[in-house]
Amino acid sequence: MTTTNRVINIGLQIFSDSIRAQGVEVLDVDFRPSPFDAPRLAFTQTGIDIEAANAEAARRIASGKAVLIGLGIARDVIPGMCDKMILHAGPPLTLRQDAQGDAWERMCGPVRGAVMGACLYEGWAQTADEAARLAASGALTFEPCHHHHAVGPMAGVVSPSMPVWIIENAAFQNRAFCTLNEGLGKVLRFGAFAPEVVAKLKWMETVLYPALDQAVRSIVGGIDIKNLIAQALYMGDECHNRNKAGTSLFVRAIAPALARTCADGETLARVIEFMDRNDHFFLNLSMPAAKALTEPAEGIPGSTIVTTMARNGTDFGIRIAGLPGQWFVAPAGMVKGLYFPGFSEADANPDMGDSTITETAGFGGMAMAGAPAIVKFVGGVPQDAIDATLEMYDICASEHDTFLIPALNFRGAPLGIDVRRIVETGIAPRLNTGIAHKEPGIGQVGAGLLRAPIECFVQAFEAMRGT
């Protein structure tokens, strides 16, 4: 027997009071029964120990490497990318049982806008009207980024000519892809398709992409993005809604190589300026890093760990490790947020984008406690951010061994969202996100947070009970 007691009390307060009165440390559990009245699921019907399966899923996610090894053009490097194919964020658009119409008909305004922008960018159409007609004609193939090892913020639209980052998970030999972040304001990912939007994409393809690709490929071993995420979490980013530190770190990491490989001084200056003036430049690196880290957990039998959370602006969808390939979808929620001048909630589109891959991989909203600069989103004071992260521990199977939170005494960020724990506690994951205008062509109107729709997790739980 040990000589010192430390006690966890769950239930009656008098018991913890009397133990505390004896000078013993007591932690009270704020127990509430499952709002879904769900039974505890410990084993699958085939006898798999779910807790062990989840531990393995969390181990794989935490132990991956995420290295930027170069860039490529989507059609050349993304597996399964075909001509006239457009990838979008979130689950497939036609999955929901009550869904009516084809993918284009179910698309929200900003995704439609981004698709139209992509048609203009690819030269498949010359005007917005032409682009809309083409998209509605059935001549294009729409598929989720997630079906192609890719992720995209907001609309998440990827068309064949777009340059993409290539992230390699060296520990598991898998790769993930993501477009380059265009900056704020009127941008394709928020559904803008004006000529200057397309012009910027063309500049990115012809100037930015070759410069960055040469620089990255000149760095032996590439750039360790997981390491940059870990550092950025020490510097006030949660690497989803705040990427200031990550962007700065990335510019530091790539600048010498860029200077060596870029022959033209003005091009070098413009490339560096482009990265430096966009506080979210790093988001399109943290996201594919998260994708590369989470994919190895897919297909672990019996695991109830979430490997995908994604939204297409119409629906929210998740996938879990033990049921790979199967989506569980529910209507996308509305973001509670702060708005740019001239905009309000009435302008907002429902929740959108693949960026919730960051929460899935153990940062983003999970690491809110590490990002005091953006606590206004969660209530206003740093304690609210800490509470937000503490709550996420309740629904996660593990804690990250690399992504640490200084404000929590360097405790690992909550890792491995477990649908069982969500159903048990009624706590849905917290998501940080940007807000797009609901009409195509306008762009970002604010940012904020919301919780994932809990129905998806309940569906996944019920599906797992049947296995």
Place this chain on the structure above:
Amino acid sequence: MSVLTLIQPGVYRDSVALMLLARELGALPGVSAVSVVMGTPANQAVLREAGLLTSEAQAASPNDLIIAIQAQDETRARAAMTQAQTMLAQKASSAQATGAARPRTMRSAIRALPEANVAVISVAGQYAAAQAWDALRAGLHVLLFSDHVSVDDEVALKEYAGAHDLLLMGPGAGTAILNGVGLGFANAVPRGDIGIVAAAGTGLQEVSTLIAKAGAGITQAIGTGGRDVSEKVGGKMLLHGLQMLQADPETRVIVVVSKLPADSVVDKLMAQVAQSDKPTVLALMTNYKLQMTNDKFATRHSPLATDLRQAASFAVALSRGESVDDARQKIAAEDRALAGKARALKRKLNARQNFLRGLYSGGTLCEETMRIWQAALGGIWSNAPLDPKLQLPDSNVSKRHTVIDLGEEEFTIGRPHPMIDQELRVKRILQEARDPRIAAIALDVVIGYGSNADPASELGAAIREAKQIAAQKKRELIFVASVTGTDSDPQNLARQTDTLKQAGVMVLNSNAAVARLTRALVE
């Protein structure tokens, strides 16, 4: 419409803070649009779109803060601008911390307090087993206070605990003392060399406090929950707790207390007792093979005690290296003194006062009183009788000699346990006081952690009133009680005893003494 712009050079604020500020300003009367942004080209473009880009704003640098306000008229715009400056100048007020969020599950609590070694679980029964599993799997000892946990769950939990050298105390375990810390309803008992394992909650409290009253102390006091000693559970935790105490170098004497163990459990218990040379006092409250086992174990300094007082005094004697026979003689002397007191009290009673009442908060103490009374008085009626034939048809109406366990579920639905709330006992005392055939009422007063802050005062008031009711009918009503507790308990043994005495209660050292004295009043 009026647009007003103010440039604050070199003032930096996070964009989120600025958006929040803009939102608050936008809610002011007459204000139609507000933008508070750093003067970057991107932000200037946004201002242009919103129709707020004045020439001053156009000229601002990325290091300047732009406040742009559009309002119905200039007066309102100026008012909003003043407000904006005030809000920007405000220093962050001391954080209105909402307080650290508490973990919602056992699993996340364990991660938040990785050094935790004990879990106390008192959630509703249908949720309790899952919590206990989480705690056991993380290597914590568990005090499972919750009832309504299935026998199957109890068996599985206890098998796992036993295989991992952990304690799973309960379900329905209200008390334990681990490493000097009282869990649940427990008393402040000094450390010593006597270890207790008990399938009887108030039995554990009574024995541990009697040990303390005798000046000795304990190592560990392990409660198992009453169902542990049933045939189905097979005494798993009683045996496991006994093994742990046998292996514990600090424990030199062991006491095993149990209410009504199944015969098979007694067999296993005896076999386990024989595995160790440590003196082991058995207070089993059973009629099973008493004499035979007593003879067998008496030679090994492991006597059978017939009640809790004996168990404690045997243990204290063995701890001090004294003989059990000496302890028996001391008890016999005490009993003679009690008989003398009884004779004196009996003179105050009239010829019709022939029956006893026991009103108990502790189940084991209730049972002890029934056993002691039954030995001389025959069948004792109860809501929890020793013999099912003596089940009271109505628990609220006493018959002949009656002992009531007010801690039984029928009395605790929708109200606190009588160790916390005396209300039912107070009512019952006043009800019994009106019965002219009653000679005496026996009571237990269990203090310690978790119990009522001052039970003696609440009971004392009722007892005074009851005595008045009897006095009006020219009767004497005798109250005899013991206080299960120590002077280190929050309620303080001496203070509780004094309060009861002032109310006219005869306070004895143990419940067994209470039962013997009251019995002598009607024998």
